[in-house]
Structures are given as C-alpha cells and as structure tokens.
Amino acid sequence: MSSQTEHPAVWTRTDVPEGLGLGTLTPRPDGYGLEAGETVIEDGEAFSTRFGVDTDLAWVTRRVRVEVLSAQGSSRLELTARDGSWALGDGTPLPDLLGCFDVDVAATPLTNTLPIRRLGLRPGEHRDIAVAWVHVPSLTVRRVRQRYLRNGPADGLDHYTYSDPEHGRYRLSVDARGLVVDYEGLARRVRRP
Template structure:
C-alpha cells in the first residue's frame, strides 16, 4: 500500500436518514494521525462529532481524542495507549482494554483503515483482534472482538469481511491506501460524479 492520502475523503451514511462524514490520514514523523468528523440527523438523534487518532509507524493506536456535540451539550473522551496498555485522560489505567492495539470509533469507516494497514493480510487470510470500541454519540468505551478477512480484489478495490459479535458481518471495499470506499449497510464514499 502507498502512503496515506493527504486530502479529505467524504462518506454518506446509508444507515440513517441524513449523515455525512469526512476524514483524512496524515503522515507524521513518528506515525500517522487520523482526523475526522461526522454529522448525523436522525429522528432520535442529532449530533456532530469530531475525533483525532494518533498511531505509531506500525499503525498501532497511541492516543485518541473524541468529542460529541448534541442536545446534551459537549462531551469528550481522551485515551492514551502504549504497547496495548490503555489509560484515560487523567492517567487512570483501563485494565479491561489491555492487549488492544486498535481503536474503532463507531462514527467513521476511517478507523477500519488502522487494522487493515496494521495487519497486512493476504487474500484468504483472516485475523481476530480485540479493539477499543468508542460508541458515538454516547462515548461509551468497551472491548470488542473483531475479525478481518481479506478476499481477492475486484474492480480495482481490495475486499474484506468485517465481523463482530455486537453488529454482525459486513463487506468492506477499500482503495489502495486501505481507506474505505463502501461499507455494507453503513457508508458509501461520496463522489461528485453521478
């Protein structure tokens, strides 16, 4: 895979009446930084979220900051990680997250790029991993078991199956940078072309 694109990519949510996300991956001297945000308008919930994820050069998450603006006001969460050991923004250890190298922020397909890049699976291979799941808009944190399976490429896109016990199984297509193009029943990359 090439180095990550430095231009923002936008996605339209397909699981809610109105939702749009935008994000980018930026190289840094000691790793990568993911910057993204999303706005959702649904009957029950309306919110704006913004988040930043930092990784090391091997794509393992080192820090996360997420904030949500909703009818309840603004709420934030900050987590630090080193070698699979996590702490909250105040330095308190989060033992239930030990061993997680990736974070999955529910509002964006961009965090799926992190394990895709980190694992470097070949077609036909799969890997089970534990990730830190941050729910949006609640910002609840939990450990979730996920499986990524890589399939053979089609139409110039790499194909994966993503599975977890909370949400089920989804097909994901990604470009040559590992950035999601289509995430079954969740998002589709926005394109100005008809």
C-alpha cells in the same frame, strides 16, 4: 497540507436518515494521523462528532480524542495507549482494554483503516483482534472482538469481510491507502468530481 501527503475522503451514512462525514489520513514522520468529523440525525436526535487518532509507524494506536456536540451539550473522551495498555486522558488505567492495538470509533468507516493497514493480511487470510470500541454519541468505551478477512481484489479495490459477535458481518471495499470506499450497511464514499 498538500494533497500529496494528506488523503481526504467524504462518506454518506447509509444506516441513518441523514449523515455525512469527512476524514483525512495524514502520514507523519513518527506515524499516521486520522482526523474526521461527522454530523448525524438518528432516532430524531442530531449530533456532531469530531475525532482524531494518532498511531505509530506500525499503525498501532497511541492517542484518541473524540468530541460530541448534541442538544445535551458537549462531551469529550481522551485515551492514550502504549504497548497494548490503555488509560483515560487523566491517566486512569483501563485494564479491560489490555492487548488492544486498535481503536474503532463507532459510526465512522475511517478507523477501519487502522487494523487493515496494521495487519497487512494477504487474500484469503484472516485475523481475530480485540479493539477499544468507542460508542458515539455516548462516548462509552469497551473491548470488542473483531475479525478481518481479506478477500480477493476486484474493480481496482481490495475487499474485506468484517465481523464481530454483537454487530454481525459486513463487506468492506477499500482503496490503495486502506480507506473505506463502501461499508455494507453503514457508509459509502462520495466520489469527487
């Protein structure tokens, strides 16, 4: 795909000793696709993650695939969503996720693009949402309440404050496509030469 339609980004993780991720945002006729991979060394353990998210044109998550490769072997999670109802790839319903319209694959800034684009907040506006939160590397999934507050623009970037009751509050800066440039305490975009 050409750079006109595919938007790649590389992040270095700032919360672990070693970590690098590459992701792309691709517009499609029926929505958007996010694809990413990441390799991390954390607490003496190395693992690699690859994931994909498909959305509709309103940025609502429709399908999620996450794979992890570690010293323990490989594991995979697949989720589908329709109108706020979620299921595992085999069709098993996940009623705890009812009403979630976004997925948050932990340890990557790429999935923050989903609520940022879907909500379309104006500066000073905030929204509380529930997301399907996927822990990496365990691939457990659960409902998490999150808040996005859009702050004023600065230095050619949009700025947000993200918070949730379990992980705390973080500042995010994003480019014109909603891709994270800097995620306080987690990741920073690697600048292209």
